[in-house]
Amino acid sequence: MNTEILISKLTAFSLTRQEAAIYITLCKNDCLTGYEVAKQTGISRSNAYSSLKSLVDKGAAFIIEGDSKKYTIVPIDEFCNNKIRNLYEDRDFLINNLPKKRSFEEGYVTINGDENIKNKIHTMMEQTKLRLYISMNSDLLDCFRDDLIKAVKRNIKISILSEKDFDIEGVITYITNDKKNQIGVITDSKRVITGDYGFGKESSALYSEHKNFVTLFKDYMANEIKLVKKDY
Structure with a gap:
């Protein structure tokens, strides 16, 4: 599968392009350190660590504690389902709390x-x-x-x-x-x-x-x- 297509699809789930690229790299490995992610992706180490933290915050990656901190993905189906579930909850809240839209009968x-x-x-x-x-x-x-x-x-x-x-x-x-x-x-x-x-x-x-x-x-x-x- 074309990597650009995968990155584009992942950005629909609130990941940046850099985070999406790192997620794909993690998919190809059981777990990686921040240094290994930077080395495999060509992203600077500081940016790699920053993006990994963001992936964890967004629910797309887990931290594996040990002698050296490593990262692994949250399975894509679990990650996407969580995002969709949250969106439905946010949608229902907005529907119930925002002012109702006017109809388009006159325009x-x-x-x-x-x-x-x-x-x-x-x-x-x-x-x-x-x-x-x-x-x-x-x-x-x-x-x-x-x-x-x-x-x-x-x-x-x-x-x-x-x-x-x-x-x-x-x-x-x-x-x-x-x-x-x-x-x-x-x-x-x-x-x-x-x-x-x-x-x-x-x-x-x-x-x-x-x-x-x-x-x-x-x-x-x-x-x-x-x-x-x-x-x-």
Whole structure:
């Protein structure tokens, strides 16, 4: 596995790049002294000791006491699960204590970047209670396969407009032209997101709960479905 990818993934769990590099080095050894870590990584001894202390503080490493102090990793599954558990606890605290957000019924929100757009669609699908309309390329649709399977199990009615059939039982697919980078999702006739996807940070989508806008976009998708049915 590419070391840069591993470092990038570890930084998502609050490690710095240097700490992540040291964690990977410790993974390859049962235990190491600070001197040995510095020697194997090429990091200065002072920085190595500082990063090792930080790894211990962050719950990613243990100290083994002896004639010379050594360090070993907290197993990656244990480390990640602890971080995720703490995040859930912090999330629940914030949900219960921060002022409630206002709705988007009167406005339009611009969401930029593929990752942010995808996360918003995940959230919309998870919160759907009755009906889900989706218009997007089949490759992108596959990113939401797990969400769609869960939605089917919740008896959500799902209609998809895409260039090929989507192989999940309980989902209705209407075959249209390739949507390429254009996306559209409506949930419960209350929320809509539409825009482009696939341009990295340059992607941009509009999200709204404005009744007239939702109705307009729903009518647009309904008309496209009628045209597909007419062709058949």
